[in-house]
Amino acid sequence: MKAIRVTAYGSPDRLTLVEMDDPVPGDNEVLIEVAAASVNPIDWKIVSGAMQAFIPLPLPFTPGVDAAGTVIAVGRNVTTLKPGDEVMGFIGIVGAFATRAVVEAARLARKPASLTFAQAAALPAASLTAWQALHEHGVLQAGQSVLIHGAAGGVGSAAVQLARLAGARVIGTGSAGNRDYVQSLGADAFIDYRAEDFARRVAGVDLVLDLIGGETQQRSWSVLKPGGTLVSTVARPDAARAHDAQASGRHFATRSDGPLLGKLAALHASGDLRTHIDSVFSLSAAGQALRHSMGGHVRGKVVVDVAR
Structure with missing residues (x-):
């Protein structure tokens, strides 16, 4: 081989x-x-x-x-x-x-x-990561709102679609050239991170999915509602910042899961995910x-x- x-x-x-x-x-x-x-x-x-x-x-x-x-x-x-x-x-x-x-x-x-x-x-990895972030760690519910940083990437693209399928209001961040793409996936709103300050555009969201880390994560605490959750795949959220924001922070490594992947594959096959x-x-x-x-x-x- x-x-x-x-x-x-x-x-x-x-x-x-x-x-x-x-x-x-x-x-x-x-x-x-x-x-x-x-x-x-x-x-x-x-x-x-x-x-x-x-x-x-x-x-x-x-x-x-x-x-x-x-x-x-x-x-x-x-x-x-x-x-x-x-x-x-x-x-x-x-x-x-x-x-x-x-x-x-x-x-x-x-x-x-x-x-x-x-x-x-x-x-596999992108869809499993997005599902586990939103549903297992973020416990996303219909009618809630989610801010997804890095919405045009592999995990972000899957997360926008899965959040939409869950009945959530979806806000995605990315570069200007990805606006139409992210909105075509089902995002209700898009923020060009180079031209706009998401912390001025967004407030009171239930969930932030952080796929960027660094300053983006630190500034995300201000947009969460009390009791909200910040889930990150790239950096462990600061416990003190979470306490001050009256929110919770979660960091996780993606779990390989054949049966769950089979369900996600069925969504792709049906056209609900792409x-x-x-x-x-x-x-x-x-x-x-x-x-x-x-x-x-x-x-x-x-x-x-x-x-x-």
Whole structure:
């Protein structure tokens, strides 16, 4: 098989494509022929070495958390999948940027026939993150309001749509060029963060989904109503600021969940959710794909066409 390897932490320009032996699935795992993978910020953070203290990995390793492909072998305890099944999943913290990958069966969902492999690979981590942020940590209810920072990115795009489906009023922030895109996803209002101060435009929201961190998170406490919640995927909210705002703050790491992913895939198949593919790179150009994502202005998801 072919795989992208990280031999030393640092720039994604140093990634190499090598030939390796095929992995062998364990009792509760399957081996998939990977057709496509997608890029998430966690990928280039791991490659850079920024996550070493939290996610220590032995070198070399193959990056990539999202994959879609076809099952070609199953472990002896696996009864839910069989060779030939088309699947997708948030497969773990590494391993997707390869032509074959071993994955725990519980992490996978069947790919709807209506989705391409590229669309399926773009779905897992972003959609799972958005759902868990809104519903498990933000406990979003119909009729409430949510402010989503970074609404045009992979997680933000999914969150805008899921919040709309939940019956919430959705306000998204982003750059001016993404206004029409974010509103097409269902946002009721859009704020150009370069030209407008969201803290002057917004007040009394039930939930803030922070996908940016830093000053954006700190200034978000002022827009929450008493009893509101700030959920962040990028930085732990300050407990003292939460207390002063009479609000709560939550930070979490996304949980891989095959059954939940299956429900989200059904929403995509029905047209209630959609995933925008910003750009597609070949496996040999995975470093360029990560570099593009690092630029911070991706609309939707960057995909790696592993079969190309």
